[in-house]
Amino acid sequence: MTRNIYLNNVSVEEAKKKWYSALELKRATEKIDIRDALDRITAEPIVAKVSAPHYHASAMDGIAVKAEKTAGASEKNPIKLEKDKDYQMxxxxxxxxxxxxxxxxxxxVNRISEEIVEIEKGATPWQHVRTVGESLVKGELILPANHQISPYDIGLVLDGGVIEVKVYSQPQVQIIPTGTELVEPGASLKPGNIIEFNSQVLAKLVQKWGGKAVRKKIIPDNYQEIKAEVSRAVAEMDLVVVTAGSSAGSEDYTAQILAELGEVFVHGVSMKPGGPVILARIGNTPVIGVPGYPVAAALTFRLFARSVIYKLAGKVEEEEDRKVKAKIVSKVLSSLGFREFLRVKLSELDGEVVATPLARSSGVMGSLVEADGLVAISEFSEGLNSKEEVEVELLKDRVRAEKTLLSAGSNDLTLDILKDELAGTGFDFITKSTGSLGGLTALKRRETHLAGTHLLDPETGEYNFSYLKNLFKNREIMLVNLVYREQGLMFRKDNSKKIQGFEDLAKEDLLFINRQRGAGTRVLLDYMLKEKGINPEQINGYDRIEYTHMTLAAAIASGGADTGLGILAAAQAFDLDFIPIAKERYDLAIPREYWEDERIQVLLKVLRSDEFKERVNKLSGYDTSKTGQVIKHE
Amino acid sequence: MTRNIYLNNVSVEEAKKKWYSALELKRATEKIDIRDALDRITAEPIVAKVSAPHYHASAMDGIAVKAEKTAGASEKNPIKLEKDKDYQMxxxxxxxxxxxxxxxxxxxVNRISEEIVEIEKGATPWQHVRTVGESLVKGELILPANHQISPYDIGLVLDGGVIEVKVYSQPQVQIIPTGTELVEPGASLKPGNIIEFNSQVLAKLVQKWGGKAVRKKIIPDNYQEIKAEVSRAVAEMDLVVVTAGSSAGSEDYTAQILAELGEVFVHGVSMKPGGPVILARIGNTPVIGVPGYPVAAALTFRLFARSVIYKLAGKVEEEEDRKVKAKIVSKVLSSLGFREFLRVKLSELDGEVVATPLARSSGVMGSLVEADGLVAISEFSEGLNSKEEVEVELLKDRVRAEKTLLSAGSNDLTLDILKDELAGTGFDFITKSTGSLGGLTALKRRETHLAGTHLLDPETGEYNFSYLKNLFKNREIMLVNLVYREQGLMFRKDNSKKIQGFEDLAKEDLLFINRQRGAGTRVLLDYMLKEKGINPEQINGYDRIEYTHMTLAAAIASGGADTGLGILAAAQAFDLDFIPIAKERYDLAIPREYWEDERIQVLLKVLRSDEFKERVNKLSGYDTSKTGQVIKHE
Known part of the structure; x- marks a missing residue:
């Protein structure tokens, strides 16, 4: 147990200050052909070498004349001009x-004969002539230094007779992925193997920021090998990144190696995700060690390394730091002492731009994929209140809040199909798996545009209506059917626990896995248990939960549990056996006041399309006979 | 004179409709490694092949335990655990x-011995365990179709065990530059030669829009050669662009060739710049002929071809069509019957976002380089009123109105240095050469932040003060010295017209060139003429004008005129001889109410810096002894 578990936890600002003030970044420049310089940054002003035009040029198709010879021409008194003598084509x-x-x-110009033309209006001197330098004068500034070169710029530079331009060299960044547990994409996976993709994400970020990334093979957690590779890299590169090994695990060598080869300024920053970041310098080369969790790796790299790359590339930083105001859609709790970078999706809801928090786990890469931006929650704050105004630092170039549709509630596989179909029409569809009741609650709190729900009322045997009636007193909610679907017990095909029906759930050797409270599937389960007279306390694993049908199926498939209640499509996706229990109606609850919203109208169009229904019908256990129809209470 | 001067002039919408409805665009797809797919567009949904994690993984560094064995542990009653039996690192x-x-x-965890640890708090089942599929479940949608792939996306796709992805192929676009007058960049220039750069601009636009451009050598205006190249190109490409030859000149073959090989749908659109555009189809390949003027070429290509490339590339178009509202800073006249696309620069002025029109000539590429966006003036409008609200279609990804400083007035070479220095600090500096009086008038009309002026008051012999007093009754204007500079007569070094001083300007064989009305240099000229008793009517060329010192010098150097009044630095730039006439004070007039504006403060800082003065002093004829100082009336 030789572990270096004591990281210093400095603030983000202190970490930046410590590291940046210790770095002496030298920007290299190079001369390249302007035709290869798109998006590069000028390292010196570019000045025209020739004027454009460089001679007096005709601005029109027509005839060249002496203005004096044309004076007085009019419709009544046209003037005749003779070729070569008075005019020239x-x-x-x-x-x-x-x-x-x-x-x-x-x-x-009226043509009279082969040689003679007639004009009805005199010309003023230099009319329709582009005089020398009209567009650009020799010696004139074409582009200032520190300017990012656009397609149009390339034209103007060439127009000015310039070919070779001095630009900042692209910073060379080596990314060193380390970890015995890592395997290259495409390798066959054993338990404990992790597909190495952080280096790919960081390399692409480097590219986006104007640098050039070098990524070599994975190095296992071997002290000597990592040290050798870091030594090699710092000699050639402008920045070196070591992914993982930055934490306090028994094989985390990065901090020690960087300290031996150079100086470590920061090890550990009080931020989430991404605490155990290392900021160091070896010789004159900055070195950063980032945590292994993908969101932490990407966010710490962005927070600390982007400035370095920008500076080396000659980019003006503030351009990227675009911020917009939004209201956080729901309450968020956060730990004191850590600055949390919350990933959020922006949407337009009730006439305001709202930020919906995405998954907060540092391991869930999807949260970065979906995020429009980041909200920093101060280390001195315990969180955000619902509808509190926040500043969102944008991660994407274009954010389309008014094209983003928020959905919460019950999880279903067909929501993925809906998302894909909506993307094709230019709309983002964000679904949160909160369970049916969670979705309706979110709708009531005005946190979402719609909610997916399949809540059985044990009294009436009906779906959804009684719940809406209880929750929404003064708000009309429409129900649109998504699908009917089959729920049942899923289990591994070997069926070693001999599951034959609901009655078996109380067996002592059976490990059950449940859905979260408020999930329609759990309501169904409880209804069935009551019917069968089974006490939940008899069920081993009743309190262990998953949030989606697919993670439930995955848990069973992996042996983490023996059985659980879920939909047929999920069972089939994981090659599980299935005993049908119920066919249920899954609806989308949509407030009447959103009905005319373009997004809802597009959603309805997609739901009612043959394409959507056909794709759903390719999955098992779905019935689309009512899909897209408004469901009325009878 | 076999000319095809009758173009049909259809509206932009009609042209689009005619062409687009005739095209049958087929999007090609290809399978590529996700690691090479940055910024590409997915052609089908990407679905996870493996779950992440694909096994139950520890979320922390620590010890794995059986939760049941830890129940009841507390500070007072710690529980001891034995290695391998009760726990594992x-x-x-x-x-x-x-x-x-x-x-x-x-x-x-408290370490007691090599084998024994102690805990003071029990563990709940599955605490700090990332269960199978926590991040991503096998079968889950990772990315929808028609989605542009980001660095983060690449991570998630690899996380889901996917390597090969189906994306839309990049549309192949061949650009064929035609014109006997065209020469490749770097060729030595003879009168009539034009550096060919339109193809480079269009190629870079294609690249930005997601296509791949092929650009072969220039083809002279040779009917057979052009036809052969177009035939070759349409067989292989997704889109073919012929630059120039689209107009009505005697060697404009493009329309004829396209009509022979396929079908021409539009020849001539009622827009400015860019009327004579050709929209055609040969076989299944769309072909566009764009005009030769660079601004017209770029704008017509953008207006008509971008949609085609976007569609082929699988991009959703509306994302690029970002519009912002602004107030046009000054009155703009426009022709009825043509839709004019005005290039504008956005700035923040008096608390509003204003759009400043840039050069309108179709030949001035600089107007596109500086432009933040385009304002379309309707074909049914005769122009825009000052401060009228307009919609600006953005040309740039990032527009920084609050970082843009507007300047009008007298032209001087040191303004280029100022622009370059300001760019280095992240500010845009837009100068309009309107002459000193024009600049002050613009300031009065609230069209600019500051004005450059060197207006001599013949009565007092003083610069600027009396003009400010007359123009600004209730507004305090500060004067900050830019430079003192030498004005004089410039002429070619052979001095074939034997110019020895001001008295020679009235010589009959001498061709003078003047500056525009309101230019300080013209005020100086008139003052000198009066002193010397010369009547302007005696001067041959008094009415011919240029707008800047440099274009004036260029006109003289090229033989277009023999002499004119201007600054020494311009004479030297064109290797002209120079007879000094006056040393004058050139100031920047800045309204008091803008003084605290960040932009003005940065401007003053630059003016007062040694770097700026040193760069100015490298030019001839400047005195920086008062540069950056506030000039007070004595």
């Missing part, structure tokens, strides 16, 4: 012959 | 051994 861009000083558009 | 990510079902963090 000229096309746009042609040089004006020295003897002429104006151009008349071809549309204003 | 475990690192984050390690699989939970089958016999255990919870993890206790290392921080909460």
């Amino acid at each position: 000229i096309d746009t861009g042609d040089p004006i012959p020295e003897v002429f000083n104006a151009v008349i558009m071809i549309e204003d | 475990i690192d984050t990510g390690d699989p939970i051994p089958e016999v255990f079902n919870a993890v206790i963090m290392i921080e909460d």
Whole structure:
């Protein structure tokens, strides 16, 4: 147990200050062809070498004339001009012959004979002539230094006779993935193996920020090998990143190695996700060690390394730090002493831009994929109140709050299909698996546009209506059917525990797995247990929960439990056996006041489309005969 | 004179409708490694092949335990655990051994001996365990179709065990530059030669929009050669662009060739810039002919071809069409019957976002380089009123109105240096050469933040003060010195017209070139002429004007005129001889109410910096002894 569990926990600002003030970043420059310089940053002003035009050029197709010779021409008194002597044909861009000083558009020229033309209006001197330098004058500034080169810029630089330009070199960043547990994507997976993808995410971020990433093979948790690779890298690179090994596990060597080779300024930052980050310098090369959890890796890298890459690349940082105001859609609790970077999705709800918190676990990469931005919760705060105004630092270039539809409630596989179909029409669909009752509660609290629900009322045997009636007194809620679906018990095909029906759930050697409180499936379970006279306390695992049908199925498939209640499609996805228990109605609850919203209208269109129903019907256990229909209480 | 001068002039909408409805665009797809797929668009939903984690994994560094064995532990009654029997060391990510079902963090474990540890708090079942599928469940949707792939997405896709993904192929676009007058960048220039850069701009736009551009060598205006190249291109490409030859000049073959090979749907659109655009189809390949003027080429390509590339690339178009509201800063006249696309720069002025129109000529590429966006002036409108609200379609990803400083007035070479220095601090500096009086008038009309002025009062011999007093009754204007500078007569070094001083300007064989009305330099000229008793009517060329010192010098250097009044630095830039006439004070006039604005403060800081003065002093004819100082009336 030789563990270095004592990290210093400094604040984000202190960590930045300590590291940045110790770094001496030198920006390299290089000369490249402007035609290869899209998106690069100028390292010096670019000045025109030639004027454009560099000669007096015709601005029109027409005839070149001497203005004096055309004076007085009118409709009543047209003037005849003789070829070569008085005029010359000229096309746009042609040089004006020295003897002429104006151009008349071809549309204003009447042809009389092969040689003679007639005009009805005089020309003013230099009319329709682009004089030298009209567009750009030799010596004029084309682009300032520290400017990111656009397609149009490339045109103007070439226009000014410049080909070679001095730009900042792209910073070279090596990413060293370490960890004995890591395997390359595509390798066959054994328990304990983790697919290494952090280095790929960081490499792509480096690319987006204007650097060049080098990623070599995974190095196992071997002190000597890691040290050798870091030593090699710092000699050649502008920045070195070691992924993982930054924590306090028994094989976390990164901090020790960096301290031996150079100086460690920070080990541990009081932030979530991402505490155990290491900020160091070896020789003149900055080195950062990031945690292994993917969200922590990406966020700490962004928070600390982006500035370094920007600075080396010659980019002005503040451009990326775009912030928007939004209201946090629901209450969020957070720990004192840690700055939490909450991933949020932005949407327009009840006329305001709201931020919906996404999964907070550092391991859930999906939360970063869906996030529009980050909300920093102060280390001096215990959280955010519902509808509190927050500042959102955007992670995406374009955020389309008004095209984002929020959904909460019961989990179902067809919601994925809905999401995919909506994406095709340009809409984002964010679903939160909160269980049916959680969804309706979120709807009541105005945290979502709609809720998915399949709540059985044991009294009436009906779905959803009685719950809506109880929860929504003064608000009309529409019910639109998503699907009918089959619920049942799922178990591994070997059926070693000999499950034959509901009655077996009370068996002592059977490990059950349940859904969370408020989930429609749990309501169904409790209803069935009551019917069969089984006491929940008899069921081994009644209190162990999963939040979705798929994670429940995964737990059973992996042997973590023997059986649980869920939908047929999930059982089939994990190749489990299934005993049907009930066919239930799953509806989307949509407040009447959102009905005309473009997003709801598009949703209804998708629900009612043949494409959607066909895709649902390819899964097992679904009935789409009422899909998209408004369900009325009878 | 075989010219095809009759273009049909259809509206933008009609042109789009005619062309788009005739095209049958087929999106190709390809399978690529997700690690090469940054920014590509998914062509089908991506679904997880494995769960993540795919085994029950420890979420912490610590010990794996049986939860039941730890029940009841407290500070007063710690529980001892024996290695292997009751616990096992475990690192984050390690699989939970089958016999255990919870993890206790290392921080909460007291080591008693080599084998024995003590805990003071019980573990709940599955505490600190990432159960199978916590992050991602096999079969779950990772990314919908038609989604642009981000760095984070790449991580999640790999996390889900997916490597190969189906994306839309990048549309292949060939750009064919045509024109006998065109030369490749870097070629030596003769009169009539034009550097070909339109193809480079279009190629880079294609790249930005998600396509792949092929650009081959320039083809002269040779009917057969162009036809052969177009035929070759349409067989292989998704889109073919012919630059220039689309107009009505005597060597404009494009429309004819496209009509022979396929079908031309539109030839001529009622828009400015960019009328003579050709929209055609050959076989199944869309072909567009764009005008030769660079702004027209870029804007028509953007207006008509972007949708085609987006559609082929699988991109959702509306994302790019971002619009913001702004007030047009000054009155703009426009022609009825043409939709004009005005290039504008956005800035924050008097608490509002204002749009400043940039150069309107179709040949001035700089107007596109500076523009933040486009304002479309309807074909049914004769223009825009000052401060009228307009919709600006953004051309840039990031617009920083609050970082943009507007300047109008007299032209000077040191303004380029100022612009470059300001760019280095993240500020945009937009200068309009309107002459000193024009600048002050713009300031009065609240069209600019500051004005550059060097207006001599003939009565007092003083600069600027009397003009400010007359123009600004109730507004305090500060004067900050930019430079003192030398004005004089410039002429070619051979001095074939034997210019020796001001008295020679009235010579009959001398061709003078003047600055525009309201320019301080013209005020100086008129003052000098009066002093010398010369009547402007005696001067040949008094009415011919240029707007800047540099274009004036360029006109003289090119032989377009013999002499004119301007600054020494411009004469030297064009290797002209120079007879000094006056040393004058050039100030920046800044309203008192803008003084505390961050932009003005940064401007003053730059003006007062040694770097700025040193760069100015490297030019000839400048005196920086008062640069950056507030000039007070004595």
